Amino acid sequence: RSSLSNNKFICIYPIYINNKKTLAEGRRIPYEKGVDNPSCAEIRDVLTAAGLNVYVENKMHPREWNRDVQFRGRVRVQVKQADGSLCQDKFTSRKDVMFYVAEMIPKLKTRTQKSGGGDTSSQQGEGGKKSKKKKK
Numbered sequence: 001r002s003s004l005s006n007n008k009f010i011c012i013y014p015i016y017i018n019n020k021k022t023l024a025e026g027r028r029i030p031y032e033k034g035v036d037n038p039s040c041a042e043i044r045d046v047l048t049a050a051g052l053n054v055y056v057e058n059k060m061h062p063r064e065w066n067r068d069v070q071f072r073g074r075v076r077v078q079v080k081q082a083d084g085s086l087c088q089d090k091f092t093s094r095k096d097v098m099f100y101v102a103e104m105i106p107k108l109k110t111r112t113q114k115s116g117g118g119d120t121s122s123q124q125g126e127g128g129k130k131s132k133k134k135k136k
Contacts, residue, residue, distance in 0.1 A: 040073030053078035
C-alpha cells in the first residue's frame with residue numbers, strides 16, 4: 001500500500017482559514033480566527049517550520065470561484081506516522097492544524113512587513129506598490 005493513504009495525510013485548502021469567506025463558501029474555522037486571503041505558500045511555510053511533512057498540490061477547492069493563482073493549491077499535511085502514531089502531539093486533528101496555521105500566518109515575516117510600521121526593511125520594494133495603484 002502507498003504510504004500516502006488518506007488517514008495519514010490531511011488536506012488543508014487556504015479557503016478553510018480565509019476570513020474573507022463565509023462558512024457556506026468553505027471557511028471551516030471561526031471568523032475571528034481566520035486570516036485575510038491566506039496562500040498555499042504561507043500554509044506550507046508555517047507547517048514546514050513547525051516540523052511537519054508537507055507538500056502542495058495544484059488543486060482547487062470546489063467552492064473557490066476565483067481561479068487566480070493566488071487562490072490555487074491544496075496543502076497535504078502528514079499528521080500521523082505509518083503506524084498511526086501522531087507526528088506531533090499538538091496536531092491531533094485537521095482543526096488543530098487549521099487553528100495553528102491561522103494563528104501563525106499573521107506572524108510570518110511577509111505579513112508583518114506588509115503592515116509596515118515605519119520599518120526600514122519595508123523599503124525593499126523600491127516603491128513598486130505606488131505604481132500599481134496608479135495603473136488602476
